Amino acid sequence: MPYEVQGVVSRAKGEPVALETVVVPDPGPGEAVVSVQACGVCHTDLHYREGGINDEFPFLLGHEAAGRVDKVGAGVTDLAPGDYVILNWRAVCGTCRACKRGKPWYCFSTFNAEQPMTLTDGTKLSPALGVGAFLEKTLVHSGQCTKVNPEAEPAVAGLLGCGVMAGLGAAINTGAVGRGDSVAVIGCGGVGDAAIAGARLAGATTIIAIDTDDRKLEWAKGFGATHTVNSKGLGEDAVVTAMQDATRSFGPDVVIDAVGRPETWRQAFYGRDLAGTVVLVGVPTPEMRLNDLPLIDFFARGGSLKSSWYGDCLPSRDFPMLVDLYLQGRLPLDRFVTERIGLDGVEAAFEHMHRGDVLRSVVEF
Ligand SMILES: NC(=O)c1ccc[n+]([C@@H]2O[C@H](COP(=O)([O-])OP(=O)(O)OC[C@H]3O[C@@H](n4cnc5c(N)ncnc54)[C@H](O)[C@@H]3O)[C@@H](O)[C@H]2O)c1
Numbered sequence: 001m002p003y004e005v006q007g008v009v010s011r012a013k014g015e016p017v018a019l020e021t022v023v024v025p026d027p028g029p030g031e032a033v034v035s036v037q038a039c040g041v042c043h044t045d046l047h048y049r050e051g052g053i054n055d056e057f058p059f060l061l062g063h064e065a066a067g068r069v070d071k072v073g074a075g076v077t078d079l080a081p082g083d084y085v086i087l088n089w090r091a092v093c094g095t096c097r098a099c100k101r102g103k104p105w106y107c108f109s110t111f112n113a114e115q116p117m118t119l120t121d122g123t124k125l126s127p128a129l130g131v132g133a134f135l136e137k138t139l140v141h142s143g144q145c146t147k148v149n150p151e152a153e154p155a156v157a158g159l160l161g162c163g164v165m166a167g168l169g170a171a172i173n174t175g176a177v178g179r180g181d182s183v184a185v186i187g188c189g190g191v192g193d194a195a196i197a198g199a200r201l202a203g204a205t206t207i208i209a210i211d212t213d214d215r216k217l218e219w220a221k222g223f224g225a226t227h228t229v230n231s232k233g234l235g236e237d238a239v240v241t242a243m244q245d246a247t248r249s250f251g252p253d254v255v256i257d258a259v260g261r262p263e264t265w266r267q268a269f270y271g272r273d274l275a276g277t278v279v280l281v282g283v284p285t286p287e288m289r290l291n292d293l294p295l296i297d298f299f300a301r302g303g304s305l306k307s308s309w310y311g312d313c314l315p316s317r318d319f320p321m322l323v324d325l326y327l328q329g330r331l332p333l334d335r336f337v338t339e340r341i342g343l344d345g346v347e348a349a350f351e352h353m354h355r356g357d358v359l360r361s362v363v364e365f
């Protein structure tokens with residue numbers, strides 16, 4: 001029997017989201033229905049609502065979630081009702097070229113549920129990032145469920161499903177930060193603070209937090225920032241100088257841009273040490289351009305320029321490990337939860353995000 005449950009739906013570009021009744025089918029082959037216990041509000045949900053991702057309205061929002069498996073479909077052998085899982089948007093296929101070459105985090109053929117979730121009139125919903133978890137029960141592909149230690153509470157564990165994983169992975173996986181490295185992180189929201197926490201976990205000894213908001217810099221210290229720079233009103237040269245001042249004039253080994261604008265990327269490009277690494281994890285809009293970057297500067301400075309999709313994570317490898325580190329007191333994941341809200345609080349949470357009042361608002365069921 002299909003379920004009828006309440007979910008947060010975005011019907012039209014720029015319009016406030018609303019609670020609607022959603023029909024969730026029984027799981028088909030390879031699929032699972034999960035009872036969602038908590039789901040964080042991510043900037044990407046707001047991008048969907050603003051039409052910034054695509055035009056496939058209506059969207060079913062929410063994608064940073066943890067819960068219990070409710071039912072599994074035919075052929076699902078590695079998951080059972082009652083299992084505690086974090087939902088992921090990288091259920092790797094195992095057969096594409098990237099997977100076969102041993103780099104499954106680049107998988108370009110990831111799995112989602114095949115059956116649609118719908119409104120009661122049959123209108124198909126587009127689930128955000130193939131998840132759709134501002135919903136009491138959601139339908140996903142079984143590969144989108146990653147089992148983790150149930151001692152980690154859902155509001156905290158679920159955050160690994162997107163933004164926090166993206167930031168941690170930008171430092172640990174993409175940036176390959178190592179012991180004794182110096183790291184700067186530009187933009188200290190949920191993603192940037194996770195990059196700071198990741199840099200600390202990896203053994204960085206100098207971690208420079210850069211933001212335009214003093215409240216964010218204060219929070220960044222709690223995740224491991226050793227230096228802070230308020231870059232509001234500072235030109236590119238002043239931000240570069242501030243990074244050099246904190247690193248005996250060399251510049252950081254790795255600079256992570258968790259804003260994703262041409263000016264912040266240029267700060268990262270010129271701020272890092274010679275042969276240093278730039279990691280772009282903030283998402284630029286399509287019209288942004290890098291104008292007038294001399295090619296000789298790229299050549300002469302060496303190093304590597306990378307971008308990081310979902311922190312280059314492999315959920316089955318990274319989620320259980322990061323949950324264990326949290327439970328051992330070595331990764332302060334709970335600090336990302338600024339407020340706990342109900343399903344009807346998502347629109348207000350977008351407002352809080354916009355004002356910079358929160359790292360994460362988390363819907364609890
Ligand atoms: N690559 C991925 O897989 C991935 C995954 C999730 C989110 N993201 C992206 O990461 C970015 C950050 O997400 P978030 O949830 O942390 O957002 P957020 O809005 O919580 O944080 C952004 C931070 O950047 C600061 N900021 C803005 N302009 C700045 C500037 N010019 N210089 C310095 N700081 C500045 C803000 O004060 C804020 O603290 C977004 O672009 C989001 O879409 C990427």
Ligand SMILES: [Zn+2]
Pocket residue numbers: 092093094095096097098099100104106107108109110
């Ligand atoms: Zn693949």
Ligand SMILES: [Zn+2]
Pocket residue numbers: 042043044045063064162163
């Ligand atoms: Zn997200």
